[in-house]
Amino acid sequence: MSADPSARRGIPDATVARLPEYLRALTGLAERGITSVSSEELASAAGVRSAKLRKDLSHLGSYGVRGVGYEVDHLAYQISRELGLTQDWPVAIIGMGNLGHALAAYSGFATRGFRVVALLDQDAGLLGQEIAGITVQPMTVLDELVAEQGLAIGVIATPAASAQEVCDALVAAGVRSILNFAPCVLVVPDDVDVRKVDLSTELQILAFHEQRKALAAEGALGAVALEPVKPELNRVVGR
Amino acid sequence: MSADPSARRGIPDATVARLPEYLRALTGLAERGITSVSSEELASAAGVRSAKLRKDLSHLGSYGVRGVGYEVDHLAYQISRELGLTQDWPVAIIGMGNLGHALAAYSGFATRGFRVVALLDQDAGLLGQEIAGITVQPMTVLDELVAEQGLAIGVIATPAASAQEVCDALVAAGVRSILNFAPCVLVVPDDVDVRKVDLSTELQILAFHEQRKALAAEGALGAVALEPVKPELNRVVGR
């Protein structure tokens, strides 16, 4: 049992998911030359309530000053450290189709603690081609990437039909964190984390709410609105 | 108060978020010629526990048959209806850069109840150009799109600096559902839904867990593991 006050492990998943947004908000403030910020201001910049922000930050330690607020640089550093962004994580993108091309060209990786170390594809016609300054390689280099570059994160941008196969290859090579853009469920061992980004799902959730709004408007024409309007600030469909 | 048994409004957000995955699993089963499925099998295909699946489905009505399971086609139809996918939703993509190009070329829209009716950009150099068979138009056509095509959903694929401006234009034109790919918080009126897809956030969450795994492995070398291994099937980082 360590007595270190910051050694509190077990940050809730919901909090971890919001830390990147706080970090982004802090970066924006720092760029505007702001050095100190209250929980109210930062929460507003990040699109959450101040109580939630404070509780989230309390899980990392006590970095605020009562009556004043948080020092922007220091808090940004603490969040970066907690997220493991004080080092650069090597990332490989697999599947250089439409989406893979866009991802490879995306500058948002480098600015946020990630480094694209490889672009992989199965298509012989793509191999050797250069995309965004990186040569496309075959899947066989995976073991080497893990051993020599410390590859830790794989991004799957292949069609759904190939995704599980690619996933298995990543896991076999030792990659334990996977970001999946293919619309399918991946089966992985317990120690591997998978996160999914799914455009269709997001659109379908929007469609559900859109339909509800359309029906509500229709209903309101002939009768009193079935549901009272909920006054709510800055409504965003919760996840 | 209608007595219609299917008129149960107020499906939990968490359930709505999973319906698209169930629908996809059902579509896959139907393609393989399977006509009937149990909650256990469908749950496994969708990557959830069967009890959760059954509770989710119970919110839409009672479409299963005890002792047998669910009829694939019928359940798929019911979920589609609930999500509002029995009609095609017109979608506009704003910002035809790297990401916008990939999205425009993406076939996943049409197969899932969406129709790209317009591609918009501010850049005069792109206007009039054809991408995936659709001509790029200026932002000024927004009002027309809403009035004549019934545009309901806008996809923002511009840089973060322009996103709020584009969002305001969409809202002013009457669009009330927005999918945002730019890494920033959008401020909208209460009746507008915004969902965000954020690559960096997802990677940063993976980095957090990756770091924990690295630290745990390190700690295990010199001492007994600090945390007991949790046996958990098919672990996916929860959201």
Add this chain to the structure above:
DNA sequence: ACGCTTTTGTGAACGGATGCACAAAGTCAC
């Protein structure tokens, strides 16, 4: 030095989501 103001950090109440376990409801073999 001291009291006033501001803002944090957190205990406690609340609400929603998850997982368990089983009665009810249906099928199917005979």
Add this chain to the structure above:
DNA sequence: GTGACTTTGTGCATCCGTTCACAAAAGCGT
């Protein structure tokens, strides 16, 4: 027709996350 078997739908307990509200802590002005 009947009984054994399968699988759904759901009540209940539990867990996790959010929100409220305030005492404690720090700065600041006088």
